[in-house]
Amino acid sequence: MAGLRAGGALAVDSAIARVLGREEEDSAFARREAQRFAAELGRLKGTYVKIGQMMALFGEHFLPPVLVDALRDLSDQTEPLPWDALESAVRASLGTRFDELDIDPDAVAAASLAQVHLAKIRDSGEWICLKIQYPGLAQMIDADFDAVVRMLLLARWVKSGRDLDNWMQSLRGHLHLEIDYEREARLTARMRELVAGVEPEGVHFHVPAQYPRYCTREVLALEYIEGYPVSATEVAALSQERRNALGRAMLELFFYELYDWGLLQTDPNFGNYLLRLDDRRKKYADDELALLDFGSVLDCSPEFLEHLRGTVDASQRQDIPAIVEGLVGLGCLHPDVGEEGRQMFADFCVHLLEPLRRPEDLPPEYLNEDGEYCWGRSRLMRRAGKQAAASATSRHFIPPSREFALIARKLTGVFNFIAVLDAQFNACDMLERHVAAWRERERHGQA
Numbered sequence: 001m002a003g004l005r006a007g008g009a010l011a012v013d014s015a016i017a018r019v020l021g022r023e024e025e026d027s028a029f030a031r032r033e034a035q036r037f038a039a040e041l042g043r044l045k046g047t048y049v050k051i052g053q054m055m056a057l058f059g060e061h062f063l064p065p066v067l068v069d070a071l072r073d074l075s076d077q078t079e080p081l082p083w084d085a086l087e088s089a090v091r092a093s094l095g096t097r098f099d100e101l102d103i104d105p106d107a108v109a110a111a112s113l114a115q116v117h118l119a120k121i122r123d124s125g126e127w128i129c130l131k132i133q134y135p136g137l138a139q140m141i142d143a144d145f146d147a148v149v150r151m152l153l154l155a156r157w158v159k160s161g162r163d164l165d166n167w168m169q170s171l172r173g174h175l176h177l178e179i180d181y182e183r184e185a186r187l188t189a190r191m192r193e194l195v196a197g198v199e200p201e202g203v204h205f206h207v208p209a210q211y212p213r214y215c216t217r218e219v220l221a222l223e224y225i226e227g228y229p230v231s232a233t234e235v236a237a238l239s240q241e242r243r244n245a246l247g248r249a250m251l252e253l254f255f256y257e258l259y260d261w262g263l264l265q266t267d268p269n270f271g272n273y274l275l276r277l278d279d280r281r282k283k284y285a286d287d288e289l290a291l292l293d294f295g296s297v298l299d300c301s302p303e304f305l306e307h308l309r310g311t312v313d314a315s316q317r318q319d320i321p322a323i324v325e326g327l328v329g330l331g332c333l334h335p336d337v338g339e340e341g342r343q344m345f346a347d348f349c350v351h352l353l354e355p356l357r358r359p360e361d362l363p364p365e366y367l368n369e370d371g372e373y374c375w376g377r378s379r380l381m382r383r384a385g386k387q388a389a390a391s392a393t394s395r396h397f398i399p400p401s402r403e404f405a406l407i408a409r410k411l412t413g414v415f416n417f418i419a420v421l422d423a424q425f426n427a428c429d430m431l432e433r434h435v436a437a438w439r440e441r442e443r444h445g446q447a
């Protein structure tokens with residue numbers, strides 16, 4: 001019904017737009033219909049909300065801008081299901097182990113695919129977190145995806161075809177991975193091992209321990225962690241030196257994921273991180289960055305990693321031919337693109353990775369008195385977003401792969417995290433250290 005209503009209304013508005021000679025996507029009517037469509041997905045909740053959010057992330061090159069903007073307003077926070085609606089499913093999933101736990105019936109967090117409850121292990125008195133998947137979710141995903149596609153087609157937001165089919169199939173596969181708790185458990189354990197060997201100055205990484213006895217296909221049992229979100233006033237009140245250290249740690253983590261591990265957590269939502277702070281009165285301290293969620297992890301192929309690593313390195317050096325080679329390898333640029341297209345996309349990459357440049361190449365208006373880059377003052381993501389929108393309308397552009405879109409989301413989240421900290425530091429030396437180590441491993445056949 002939502003699709004039919006929007007389709008009929010937009011057809012009339014489109015005809016009027018052609019008569020008046022105005023752009024259809026600028027129509028206030030189209031914006032209202034897009035908002036109504038997004039609100040309908042929000043009303044349906046569950047996987048519909050998640051699908052809408054994924055379309056907002058990946059759909060910029062398939063969906064009208066007014067619809068993408070409306071879908072971005074979908075909230076990931078939903079009202080939790082009452083415990084009565086979950087208890088039987090959790091009991092069935094845990095079996096006899098259910099009686100070993102005292103589970104708090106009030107959820108401490110809820111999202112579109114799962115909610116979190118605290119539980120006490122009766123024998124030890126220890127408190128843990130249970131991430132509980134909504135009942136029947138795996139069986140509903142495909143049907144819900146099909147329903148959303150029908151809504152989009154009926155509303156005339158998209159046209160059927162191979163590109164749409166491929167795009168939707170990619171999104172469908174990604175969502176199935178996000179609800180694979182056995183995979184998430186393996187990746188959480190792997191990341192816990194990896195970060196244990198990394199100690200940035202002034203900051204420790206921490207991945208919650210798992211409780212395998214209480215982990216199933218529908219339940220993930222993890223260590224209970226308390227801390228502050230990056231946007232908390234307590235974090236903003238820390239010394240500049242400590243906020244700089246936290247920002248460096250976040251960027252260092254990205255470089256380890258990209259250049260050393262080949263595993264990238266691609267959902268940098270601020271809710272997936274907690275800061276466990278030392279004495280807040282200290283100028284320098286040992287703070288901790290807790291990494292909470294590994295449902296959206298990209299296990300990159302060697303070929304993809306090679307092109308991505310090379311593109312980041314080339315952008316930092318502003319090496320246009322190498323940037324173009326990397327973008328072609330990543331599937332984001334046609335191999336036979338002309339000089340105009342090459343320059344356009346190379347410029348975008350150089351602009352996006354502005355903070356990673358050598359100190360002498362950084363824009364002076366975004367530097368402090370010590371020549372350090374001011375991440376908050378730069379408003380980089382706002383500037384890069386405008387340039388990306390212009391590039392996406394170019395005839396040279398081709399829709400990026402799901403993997404590249406996930407990496408773009410990751411990088412945007414990392415930079416925004418550092419900007420919220422209002423950190424001030426230069427990142428060139430950090431990047432060059434990781435690139436040099438990668439090149440050295442390549443020479444020895446270890447990359």
